[in-house]
Amino acid sequence: MYRNAVLCMLLVPGLFYASTGEVEPPDSPNLRVVVNMVQLNIAVTDKNGNYVTGLRPSDFTILEDGISEKVATFAEGYEPARSLDSEPAPEVAADLHREPSRQPSDSAKPLNAMVAGADVFVLFDTSNYMYRGFVFAQDAIAEFVRSLGTADKIAFYSYSRDLSRSAPLTPDRGQVLHAVRSTVAGDDAALYNCLLLTLKDAAQYQGRKVVVVFSNGPDNSSVVPPEDVAEFAQSSGVSVYMISTQDARLEPVSTAVFDRMTAATGGKAYFAKSWRDEKKAFASIRDDLAHLYSLAYYPKSNPNSGWRAITVKLVGDQMKKYRVRTRQGYRPQPTRFSAGEKTASNASIPDKGD
């Protein structure tokens, strides 16, 4: 059974907030940015959308702002991630002639094996906008949760104007289903506020994590824009999937955000005919979880304290026909003001008396 144990040990909590391994651009004496390991979930598909499996670390080239990065850990699907530090150098010649296998999206692998190790945060829109489709969406989510089988853990949140953390991340499907069926409809919609909070929760965990949003889209209450939410998702390595119906297409703002935000984070948006017709979306997400390559690298010295673009390519002419989907970059956390400060974070509660 796939467990993310190796990766868990390698990744430092708070990817861009840790106080070690800092990169200090020489041109900016007052600015520090802190970056440890950058993790990428990468989907490789052929022109028909079939997943390409069996690739090796050496098949990938990672560029951060054009700087070639060295892959530090590698995993495919539900395999445990492995460190490449001690791995022998790849046989380049052999790679050039190797034909990777392609798998149709409806993989024959058992579901419980395919999604092992993923932390899935489900976010359900219970605002007034969902009133008409509320029960059908609820059915769909229940089906989705059941279909995830033994994925490590699922959290179920719902939102309208505020976020409700109905079920924390748990392996207990019963608890999640109970939370799904306990949701209450009503009030305004603050999708981006609540998605941000969900992403922040997800970011606290190590390993592969995705947020799956069930929503028809309109937002009439958020104070943070989708741009900031998308950037946070990318910077924290959480892929966002949006499951909607064609009703969402009636509002072009939502359609645009759903398509672009999911693409930027390495996820996908789905617009089915109705909530009853989301099977393809579910299968697609499951397949993604099962077939993603997980690569991680330690960024080389990079003077850029702003947005860092990530480009992942496959090595070799034969690989050019495949499509690569992953997050588009990240923004390291600047610590101009707080760098080097002493904090009380590790202090104990003071005694009474001055």
Place this chain on the structure above:
Amino acid sequence: MQTIRCLTLIALSAVTLSSSADLAAQTPTSATETSSIQNGAPRPAEFTIPGPLRSFLRMAGISQRVAPEEVLPLLSRNVFTQGYEGSTRQTEFLILLGRYVEQARELSALAATSGMKIRVSNCDEAKPLLTILGYRAKPNCGDSTTSLQTADAERAFLTTDSGFPLPELERTLEGGPPFEYSYTGTTVPLLSAESDWTMASRKNYKENSRDLIRTVLNNPLIARLYWALSKLDPGTASFMLQSLGVGKLVPYAAVLDFYGTRILIRDGRVIVPGDVSAESTWKDLVGASPDNPANFLQKLIAKDKGWAAAYFDVLSRTSRAQQAYFTDPRRLHYFYEGLRTIDPNSAATIGSFRPAPDLLLLAARLQIQPDGEPLIPGNIPVWKEILQQKNNPRAVRMLGKKINLTNPDQLIHTMIAFSRISDSGPLPIFMALCELDARRPVGHRLSPETVRLLASKYEDYSDQYRIFSEFPQLSDASIRLFFDVATNLNDTPGAVRGNALGTFQADVGIWQILARQGQIPDAQLDESWQHMVQPFAKARSAAEIYDAGRGSLTEIFRFASGKPRPSQDEIIDLLAGPSQTTPAGKQMHLEVAGRLRSVLDGQRLVSLDTILALGDALNEKVQGKPTPDYVFHLAGELREFEMPRPIFTSGERTEWAAGIYNNHHTDQEMRTDLSKVLRSQSASHQQLEDARGELTPFLRDTLVGLNYAYYEPPGAQALHNNPLFVRSHDFAAETISGIKTVWQAPQLIGQGTPAGGGAHFVGSLADLPYSLADLEQDFISPESVQALIWKELTPGLLTSAILPRWWDVSSDELHAVALYQRSGEELLTASAKDAQLRGKVLQILSERIIPQQTGQLEQALNTGNVADVLPHLAPADMFYLTAEFQRRYPGVIASWGSASQELQDLERQHPDQVDLKRLSRDFGVPHPSLAQTYSSELLNVAPMPAFSGTSSRFMAESWDSSNLYWARLADEKGYSPVTLNHLVPELTRRMVEKIFATDFEDWPALLRAMHETGDDFRQGKLGSVTITDAVQP
């Protein structure tokens, strides 16, 4: 409002008095009969709610935490506030509730066959149940893959929204254990016999229905009457029902709803404001004697379309001293005439909220001087002028001309008349200036000229007046200087204006923080203010604004630290609080500084050091000095900021967020490149001057960012995740039309506009603590799936948690606050065994709590059930009880318990640490709307009712229990007082998460949430509410 799952939150339609029918024909009940009703109340009537109470509460929008006796009142409340659009059209909320009741009855009938249990063992048995529920089992019932899917969406919605345990049923259908669900109804008490209500409904006669729930659902007026009577003292409600009856009271449901809660009958007479000495005056006003309760009440509620009842209610809510002034025989009737002067034909019950909030403010906050006369800022002639100002509404000018003002009572009479003009007119000016003047010592009162000036500028600057109120040390000259500077800044060129206003206000904000924290000595407040403001007096160009902003900051820093040149770290260090010497103090100081820095990082602001160093370098270049290499690196910092990765094209923003997305300020910053002029060997003086001016937007942003960071509400996210938030603050209202004045509290623009680049403020920095709390509140996640953040209350709660700081509080003082609360409890407990003491205790508490609660308390004390009532009394009530008891009965030295004894000992040993003024300053909360100031104090006012508009803030500001309670917890835990700087915001956030309220004035829900938070804290369940996790946002 933390309304519960309202599908469509519809404001209450205007339910006006249907008539002002004379109730004189009613049979008055004698005083003797009144007493007998109170003493020997009949067994309460009951009604059975179909189905599980939990489901009914979910569908009716009622908190799960209510007691059974609250169910029908809250149902009634929700029906009339949310159930109707107009007077007859039912909302979706009510339609669904009606459908649910029908479904519950079908399920009850099904359960009746099995002893009120729904039992299912297999798929066949499930069929009738699934039909009612609106679900079907797919794909094959009995199979392990079986799941429930919607078959009838309408029914399924009711099923799931009411919380029917579908997962358990699904398990049975998958082949699991049998499903069993108790479906018994719940019996809840009724105010009076069911038939009293069903018979009063004309619809029921037509429809031949006698069902209570149907009656309530179909009759908003009956629902409102039920709600109104349930808020009354039980004996009084019972008396009214028996003496007048439901049918005769229904037309006055709205009057009783808005103005009934303070009506109290005791010992055969109506307790009137001003007490016994005012009875004859009230008799003259109402036309009936208070010792004839039925006659008095029926005339009170019917008189002048509710205005007499409104007047009675307002005066009932004030302190004894205020009541004595207003009910003086020379004034009561005279002032009431004032209330009836403007628009005498409109009812006092129009609208969803009670009108004339400023009438209550005037009655509660009019400053009565020791000679019994009200404080009049300036003098009477000035007010005569003010009433005739050209910008006044016409009604004001007309009245102003008509009245020959010669004495204070005439002015108050006139002001009461103006209370009928909403949100404008001279009354808000008068109240603001009263508050401002009352805090100044007798020899330092506002001059008539300054009063005239403040009144003339009120419309444009009123929110700025809080700073004058907070710091009465500021002289009239300082106030005038402020307006001179403001006028100058208003006139700066358009390209500079926003930066000029923002920079100035940010400096003022920093001064305000340091003055409040005591880092600028009291004796130097006026002088430092003038030094801080003066640099802006003539600044006009961008470079001059930069110099002024920097000069002003330097002056603030000099007064606060004695040092000549500010650095970023030192400014942050100052804002984080006064320097600490103890380990606990140092640790907490670091934490607060860390929180400030975290916001500045989140906003990706340029360091103050960089901005100042670049300014220095440009000045030196003017003098021909070479530019050191490091300066070019610093210039590079200005160009580091990047916009968030765009999701929308510019065309899409134009189409989808027209008038909202505007980042001209940030765009201008991103184009700034000082390196060229710094490298240039031939840069002219003007070019270098212009380059210095280009630093102004950066200086503004960092200074504004410091203000934002200081007032960061707990749980804030926009401050950390939207890097345009501070930069987008539009001080000059350049991005939006329709905002006339830029000096008032900021307005939130762009909320719920995804393509708008995020919400931002337009306006000034006045009221920033509240505005930020208002914006960030919805990032707090309610614990209950049904609950929403209570919008009318939460920003006020958060403000009260953010603004006060505890750097100069001793452990003895902290302990004293706890002892005051515990002594109140001991006093209450002792009163259960001492009738005389009980009378005194109840008299004191009746000034803070509503008659209904007083009645319940009295009953509990009479029967010795003190433990049952203690959780229902707020910490501020207990604090007030001790303080007021000591004041009224100073000779009574009694030890009610260990806390009382300890408090007495502490008073003897450290009288200064127990001083009430000091405790009020350190553990009170700010009242920016009620008292026009951000200085903290314990106002000791009774809970305020809900109003609409800006007056909605009265309610939250009348809650001053939280900080007292958190202090008590800290004392119990043995924490140093400085830890309150961490604990109070965090505990308040937890409390907000736990609030599960139903109506706008659900004080019990607030108290419950506070106690639950306290219990969790005591038990160590609040992991993050510790000092160890304090730094991370």
